[in-house]
Amino acid sequence: MSQLLTREEICVPENEVYHRTCLLTDAALTYCPGCGHGTAHRLIMEVIEEMGLQADTIGVAPVGCSVLAYDFMDIDMQQAAHGRAPAVATGIKRLYPDKFVFTYQGDGDLAAIGTGETLHACNRGENITIFFVNNGIYGMTGGQMAPTTLPGMKTATSPFGRDTESMGYPLKITELIAMLPGTYYVTRQSVHTPQNVRKAKKAIEKAIQYQKLNRGLNFVEIVSNCNSGWKMTPLESNKWMEENMFPYYPLGDIKVPKQN
Amino acid sequence: MKDIRLMKGNEAFAEGIIRAGCDGYFGYPITPQSEVLEYLSTTNPKERTGMVVLQAESEIASIHMVYGGAAAGKRVVTSSSSPGISLMQEGISFMAGTELPCLLLNVVRGGPGLGTIQPSQSDYFQAVKGGGHGDYKMIVLAPASVQEMYDFAKLGFDLAFKHRIQVMILSDGAIGQMMEKVELDDQMPRLTDAEIVKRYPWATTGKTPDRKRNIITSLDLNPVKQEIINQNLQKKFKHIEETEVRFEKIQCDDAEYLFVAYGSSARICQKAVLLGRAQGIKVGLLRPITLFPFPTEELARLAEQVHGMQVIEMSAGQMVEDVRLAVNGRVPVAHYGRLGGIIPAPDEVLHVLEQNFITSKTEKKYEPAAY
Numbered sequence: 001m002s003q004l005l006t007r008e009e010i011c012v013p014e015n016e017v018y019h020r021t022c023l024l025t026d027a028a029l030t031y032c033p034g035c036g037h038g039t040a041h042r043l044i045m046e047v048i049e050e051m052g053l054q055a056d057t058i059g060v061a062p063v064g065c066s067v068l069a070y071d072f073m074d075i076d077m078q079q080a081a082h083g084r085a086p087a088v089a090t091g092i093k094r095l096y097p098d099k100f101v102f103t104y105q106g107d108g109d110l111a112a113i114g115t116g117e118t119l120h121a122c123n124r125g126e127n128i129t130i131f132f133v134n135n136g137i138y139g140m141t142g143g144q145m146a147p148t149t150l151p152g153m154k155t156a157t158s159p160f161g162r163d164t165e166s167m168g169y170p171l172k173i174t175e176l177i178a179m180l181p182g183t184y185y186v187t188r189q190s191v192h193t194p195q196n197v198r199k200a201k202k203a204i205e206k207a208i209q210y211q212k213l214n215r216g217l218n219f220v221e222i223v224s225n226c227n228s229g230w231k232m233t234p235l236e237s238n239k240w241m242e243e244n245m246f247p248y249y250p251l252g253d254i255k256v257p258k259q260n
Numbered sequence: 261m262k263d264i265r266l267m268k269g270n271e272a273f274a275e276g277i278i279r280a281g282c283d284g285y286f287g288y289p290i291t292p293q294s295e296v297l298e299y300l301s302t303t304n305p306k307e308r309t310g311m312v313v314l315q316a317e318s319e320i321a322s323i324h325m326v327y328g329g330a331a332a333g334k335r336v337v338t339s340s341s342s343p344g345i346s347l348m349q350e351g352i353s354f355m356a357g358t359e360l361p362c363l364l365l366n367v368v369r370g371g372p373g374l375g376t377i378q379p380s381q382s383d384y385f386q387a388v389k390g391g392g393h394g395d396y397k398m399i400v401l402a403p404a405s406v407q408e409m410y411d412f413a414k415l416g417f418d419l420a421f422k423h424r425i426q427v428m429i430l431s432d433g434a435i436g437q438m439m440e441k442v443e444l445d446d447q448m449p450r451l452t453d454a455e456i457v458k459r460y461p462w463a464t465t466g467k468t469p470d471r472k473r474n475i476i477t478s479l480d481l482n483p484v485k486q487e488i489i490n491q492n493l494q495k496k497f498k499h500i501e502e503t504e505v506r507f508e509k510i511q512c513d514d515a516e517y518l519f520v521a522y523g524s525s526a527r528i529c530q531k532a533v534l535l536g537r538a539q540g541i542k543v544g545l546l547r548p549i550t551l552f553p554f555p556t557e558e559l560a561r562l563a564e565q566v567h568g569m570q571v572i573e574m575s576a577g578q579m580v581e582d583v584r585l586a587v588n589g590r591v592p593v594a595h596y597g598r599l600g601g602i603i604p605a606p607d608e609v610l611h612v613l614e615q616n617f618i619t620s621k622t623e624k625k626y627e628p629a630a631y
């Protein structure tokens with residue numbers, strides 16, 4: 001029998017398959033176990049680290065479960081009022097055109113109270129990147145109906161299911177902004193399986209890389225779970241997401257830059 | 261040679277911010293202040309100084325663009341008139357909570373609601389008492405001439421960065437629209453990004469290895485910490501009250517009666533003082549230049565000297581409350597206000613003062629001009 005390897009022999013660069021990015025702080029994540037926000041944070045920070053952008057990055061946190069994103073991301077960050085992150089990011093980017101500026105927003109933040117700021121930042125073609133975590137619900141305030149809540153979906157304010165007749169339809173804001181000439185790259189991803197995590201990371205890389213081109217706004221939607229708000233276990237919520245969210249919000253690129 | 265020009269108040273403000281080294285202006289059109297954005301759009305500040313000018317989709321967006329720029333240490337400005345300033349209260353409150361410096365101009369028009377596009381002073385409470393949610397104050401400057409619309413741009417920036425506070429210039433449609441000569445200063449250079457990093461170590465300019473990350477937030481869920489944050493804010497406001505009071509006194513030395521008025525109303529009262537003096541009435545004018553901090557001490561001092569104070573405002577009586585607090589019952593304080601965009605005339609306000617403090621009510625009749 002061959003000899004067992006020592007810790008030192010195993011921990012060599014060639015063997016490394018994963019390391020925790022140094023751009024995540026040591027603060028314990030405040031998200032519910034199983035929630036997609038944490039994975040989304042990690043991917044964005046990994047990419048910023050790998051691209052060596054820490055000193056050039058200014059992030060904008062929303063109001064929503066990820067309001068404390070600045071506690072976890074080791075970069076300069078501003079906390080914006082509910083829905084106003086795209087306007088805040090516009091102010092930063094216009095004055096620091098060489099910095100990498102991004103917002104991180106939930107669906108209530110981006111597609112309800114901040115719809116105006118979102119559409120117009122996209123329409124002006126602001127050279128910023130928006131990370132949009134769509135969990136179809138207001139997670140932070142305790143699971144009320146969001147603009148993205150699916151028809152029939154039960155929430156604290158649609159306890160009998162979203163009735164489209166009186167409550168309207170889920171807003172496909174990502175498709176909407178993809179139609180605007182001001183957006184450059186628009187994609188929809190998820191982070192609930194290793195395969196999807198890898199794809200999402202690629203998309204995040206592009207959305208960050210493209211900002212350097214100054215061609216317009218780059219937009220990454222991440223369809224995610226809110227196991228607490230949906231009142232499911234993390235596993236159930238992922239299954240429910242695949243069966244119900246993805247048909248309405250299909251994954252994949254929605255707008256890709258023209259080859260030139 | 262001096263650079264003297266004939267300008268509108270709104271244009272003078274726009275030129276003032278360019279020359280004071282402003283980095284960015286974000287705004288949305290509204291009468292009677294649209295000339296600010298128009299002037300900035302036609303005089304090419306981008307080429308002159310590199311200053312950014314952007315027409316936002318709303319006043320809400322404007323103020324949050326200002327928030328983003330200010331949080332990154334830039335000298336940023338927005339301007340509007342009453343309905344637009346109401347929309348901005350959310351962002352102003354967030355800037356108060358994060359102690360961000362910025363310059364805001366309100367060219368006040370009459371309200372409530374859409375009201376009128378004519379001048380008014382009915383936003384005094386909103387400007388001076390906070391306006392948005394939470395316990396906060398802004399420094400409020402009240403220009404009474406086109407020259408001051410220009411001068412207060414630089415003064416406003418200086419105060420904003422000195423105290424990390426929002427400075428509002430509370431003007432009105434008359435001062436914004438009227439034309440007077442203005443003496444302009446030389447162009448001040450804008451700060452470089454490196455200078456900003458050095459001067460404003462709190463600014464979110466990108467985390468470098470030599471420092472911890474900078475976070476601009478007004479959130480703290482720990483009530484003990486939140487109370488301390490608020491107490492520190494109050495300390496700052498107190499310090500500002502002790503150090504930044506500005507006012508102008510006109511013919512006050514021997515005054516027996518006093519007008520108290522700011523902005524356009526002060527201009528009218530200035531003329532009324534001349535009319536009164538010509539009639540042998542010993543009348544003076546105290547013009548607050550800072551509305552917060554308010555010249556409370558000076559008014560208390562004058563209360564020992566005069567027989568009565570006549571407050572003139574183009575409102576139903578807002579500043580008069582602060583005058584009464586300062587005077588604390590020592591002399592009678594009367595209020596006279598015109599509403600809805602009507603500007604009182606000098607002889608009208610002098611007549612009111614005489615009626616209230618000098619002649620018996622029945623003796624003289626004043627016939628106001630028909631509007």
Ligand SMILES: Cc1ncc(C[n+]2csc(CCOP(=O)(O)OP(=O)(O)O)c2C)c(N)n1
Pocket residue numbers: 063064065066082105106107108109110133135137138139140141146226
């Ligand atoms: C002006 C304002 N209105 C309402 C709220 C309350 N509020 C906080 S978070 C939130 C919804 C957040 O939902 P979402 O953006 O979907 O984020 P999630 O928590 O689901 O990630 C609301 C309504 C607020 N903070 N500010």
Ligand code: SF4
Pocket residue numbers: 030031032034035036037065135139140225226227228229
């Ligand atoms: S409430 Fe929902 S969105 Fe918020 S942390 Fe929990 S699972 Fe995530």
Ligand SMILES: [Mg+2]
Pocket residue numbers: 106107108133134135136137138139146
């Ligand atoms: Mg949500």
